Amino acid sequence: MTNAALTKKKRYTQSLWVTVCSLFTAITVGTLLFLFYWIVVGGAEVISWSFITQMPEQNMTAGGIWPALVGTVYVSLLTIAISVPLGIGAAIYLNEYAKQGRLVRLIRLSIRNLSGVPSIVYGLFGLGLFAATFGFGRSLIAAALTLAIMVLPWVITGAEEALKAVPRSFREGGLALGATRWQMIRQLVLPSAIPGMATGSILGLARAAGETAPIILTGAAYYLPIIPHDIKEQFMALPYHLYILATQHSETATVRPIAYGTALVLILLVILLNSVAIFIRNYYRRKNEWL
Template sequence: MKTNNTADTFILLALRLITYAIVLVIGYILFDIIRHGATALNWQFISSFPRRSGAAGGIFPAIVGTFYLVIGTIAVSLPLGIGGAIYLAEYAEQNRFNTLIRLAIVTLAGVPSIVFGLFGLGIFVLFCGFGPSILAGSLTLACMVLPTIIVASEESLRAVPKGFRDASLALGATKWEMIRTNILPYSLSGMITGSILGIGRAAGETAPILLTVAAFYLPRLPKSVFDQVMALPYHLYILATQHPEADRIRHMQYGTALILLLLVLGLSLGAILIRTHFRKKYRW
């Protein structure tokens, strides 16, 4: 028995060490980016245009560009995703058509981001004739986050107790009245926060916007949805790998990485906090 116990203790310790090693690595990545990035951060860096092709100045247009892309992605994907989720959670019976929809969602979730980029290039940039533009980029990103939004929203809808539905229908409400008055008020916050988590990740993606919207340097801000934009992930990629002075502008790279990280983690953290708040508010 004694040897058994010693071995058990050892294995338990090993499992704990492995888990905390992962935590340590994540901590170090965040620490490294924040420590070096913080030295580059100042008001000028955030609010001014790049100078000397990104070697000096700021990253203002890239922040604005990423912001526009996020807004565009939300505008397209949120209604489609939430609508689809309502259908799947409230209407869909088990039949061929609905199995096909679920299969499509699973497939879409597995498509590599660079393939979305090729798709966006083929359909939105070339076929629809939008050219590299905010519109083409947002549509591409929207296709990419659609499955995440549907899955998160469906989960939130299914969390509403069945009694809410029965009570409403028993009083003579139509199905849509029931959904509008008894389901959506309780699930909308969950749907939106779940969706923001997905969209936050899309904001940090480079591969899909590489071919559909991103420009390395633009002298002015975009005027319409048919204009190209600069974007934070693409800016970081070029500064770090393609820039002739890449070795000498580490502070600019770290600064851009930190802003991008703060944006994505900020969106995620905000979404999680809102979700916890509402989980406490509605409890049944």
């Protein structure tokens, strides 16, 4: 084969594979756009202020999704209230106190494994421990505790990233002035890490809000058109509501528009939370010169 022919063949192979890669990337983007398009078009017809703020009526065939939205907000906030202090504490230990060694490797291994445990297994665990053994029953608190354990690996990882972004020189400067380790952490490290931790926490919140499998077992109610006012009550939740409307309802065709609307509200909620998290991250990144 001549040199020119060889080069031509090379060029041909190259463009073939580059085309393949581009094509798959285009499918990825296309799929995402399609998903949005389908949900937005389907949901836009029913979504309105009253759809969001009204109780469901006539066995969910009419009315709105207010209790499901409130239930999701409640369970997510409760989840974060439990997991964020624990996660930040664990991250502080790993990043500020721990010396590299066997214990730290074991902790990191556990965190990675926890993040790989299927959500339904968390659900089973929560059902057995919080609902049955602790006697909370299927309830808001049992679901929140379950979700809190599930998002814990993510919260820890996020908080650790925030701590790592704080320059080492702050810590050295503080310790060299005779600060104790806790004074140094409390007064120098944490104030600079809080925006990053807030970002991580809100991302955790978004995960908790979209999660369904664990709450099916631990507290979500099929149809309960009231706002829960105690953490030991069951609750409705947007993702579970969508599941019910889509597959479990006796008249799935009738409630289809409501299902679209629920899906759209859920997507918007999750995107809103993520946007807020990203906004906080970027805002503080600009503001702090050391980052």
